[in-house]
Amino acid sequence: MTRIDEPTETSLLEALNQNWLHTRHIQTERLRFTNVYAMVVIGALTFLGTVRNSSVVQPSFSVYVLHSWIDSNLTLKIDDDFDNYFTGLRRIIERLNLDEHMSYPISYRKGLSLWKIIRVRHMFLGFNTVMILMCSYLLYLGVPRCVHDAPALGAL
Numbered sequence: 001m002t003r004i005d006e007p008t009e010t011s012l013l014e015a016l017n018q019n020w021l022h023t024r025h026i027q028t029e030r031l032r033f034t035n036v037y038a039m040v041v042i043g044a045l046t047f048l049g050t051v052r053n054s055s056v057v058q059p060s061f062s063v064y065v066l067h068s069w070i071d072s073n074l075t076l077k078i079d080d081d082f083d084n085y086f087t088g089l090r091r092i093i094e095r096l097n098l099d100e101h102m103s104y105p106i107s108y109r110k111g112l113s114l115w116k117i118i119r120v121r122h123m124f125l126g127f128n129t130v131m132i133l134m135c136s137y138l139l140y141l142g143v144p145r146c147v148h149d150a151p152a153l154g155a156l
Contacts (some may be wrong), residue, residue: 023085030078037071072128105118
């Protein structure tokens with residue numbers, strides 16, 4: 001087996017293609033996980049809105065907190081993978097002198113900008129964190145138990 005010190009242009013183009021395909025796959029994967037998360041949240045909240053048994057509501061909120069925690073960890077892993085592959089893309093593009101022909105997302109351009117700080121991944125993670133904290137706080141207060149014991153608005 002021979003060792004190649006300098007990759008050929010053909011091998012760099014193939015590496016560019018593979019990194020690009022995997023980066024797109026990671027973006028699709030993140031979107032699918034978020035869609036599943038949203039469907040579970042909507043389904044759980046719809047179900048909890050119809051249940052009047054407090055012994056079902058309390059464990060359901062606990063499962064929801066666990067689900068949000070798992071989703072936030074998946075989001076972190078996917079974001080780390082995306083950054084790794086996008087960094088590889090940038091290195092290959094610079095090596096092939098294709099910088100002038102490529103369009104980078106604002107958050108990956110050189111220089112400091114607000115978009116370097118605010119990224120979509122922070123929004124996903126922020127949403128999961130808020131949901132974990134909110135549901136944990138409601139569990140701590142016992143709100144799921146209290147909400148279903150309260151009289152209906154029409155009865156007041």
